[in-house]
Amino acid sequence: MTFDFKRQVVLITGAAAGLGYACAQAFAAAGAKLVITDISQEALDKAVNDLEKGGTEVLGLLNDASDSADVSAMMTAIVARFGRLDIAVNNAGTATPLQEFHEVGEAEFDRVITVNVKGVWLCMQAEIRQMLKQGGGRIVNMASATSRNTYPNAAPYVTSKFAVAGLTRTVAVDYADRDIRINAICPGNVATPLVVSLVEDLSVLSTRHAIKRLGTPEEVANGVMFLASDLSSFSTGSLLEVDGGWNAI
Template sequence: MSQSFPGQVVLVTGAAAGIGRATALAFAREGLKVVVSDIDAAGGEGTVALIRAAGGEARFIRCDVTRDAEVRALMQAIREAHGRLDYAFNNAGIEIEKGKLADGTESEFDAIMNVNVKGVWLCMKHEIPLMLAGGGGAIVNTASVAALGAAPKMSIYAASKHAVLGLTRSAAVEYGKKNLRVNAVCPAVIDTEMFRRAHEADPRKAQFAQSLHPIGRIGTVEEVAAAVLYLCSAGAGFTTGIALPVDGGATCI
């Protein structure tokens, strides 16, 4: 179903695979000009190739979202190529924890906070002026169901995603009267390449992951993409500052 996006410009970070790739493809199918960004150049170019093969318009710009100069350069490249930015999906993130809070290391903390929090903050910091110059827009940040409660053995990750919601809600209030909406999606366990690698050696873990969701299965990247497109669409024009669970009912338990 068309969301009335044709001709507009969207940036998707963390778009080399998984949720980011699926969302970039979904935006392209709706007629948007897609800027694909990631630190993984091969994966990012692969996403662009898939979009172009389907008749869409896309370009890849490598960017480390933890570096201010690179995010600035990304926005300048978008400005020069398109003259505007209508939507942004700030999806770049990492999860590298494997133990309880007291087992975490300073390097893990710094890495997770740098990408998941500083990266979202830097992207929003530089996206917002470009969007406001064009009359407004919509931003969606990737949080997690971990941002809506606890995440045992992923305490730093959970803290980073709680912080993403703080950034999201604050920006929504600050810029609401300027025709700029800011929301977040909160996925539960999603069927990505990362998930399959982590669970293919132990089917019992995959079964346990499925059991966490009352709907009886884990989610798909396309389902998260659909939620992102909705939050950017005119149909969500009165929706800002929300954390939308895409979780198969997991947060109801």
């Protein structure tokens, strides 16, 4: 299946690496104009260069998705450059090292909740304000297989991803009558820099998926594009599992 996002302005947060970058590549291949953000200048510069080489118009912004001033500046820059925002993928996220619940420090809890929950909250607010002015838009939040299920010794992350699912559902209902569709994708494990930094033995992760392998970044990006496209025109407030059967076990 090929998607067509020609002339659409697509924002992806945390898109210099991992799943965000895979989404950027996929939307670029489908003709979109891109805004990609990240907190790593070096990785961002490389991602912008690589995408531009393929002929895509890209605005790269060094931007912290969990900082309200940054998010406000991000939206100002998007409107100044493109005049509108059609699709937003709230992907920026982080995790703590796996640790028993009673050992988790307050600072670690705060860090994960700030990026994964407050970040999605702030970005959705800014995006929806702009989409209301335009008369509509599409938002895809990066949730997780752990938005519906547990993972050992990952309480801060699991808590944050349950919250992303809740935010997605409740805000989607609030704006459903104004042509703003909001959905979340719930990926299983993919060997991104985040996962590789946290898990020593990726083969153990594979066994948690019914399909007995990890996902690829492209498989997740396909789900994101489906939710951002008119093919999912009757979906809002939904959580799409792209998890190799993780939650079916």
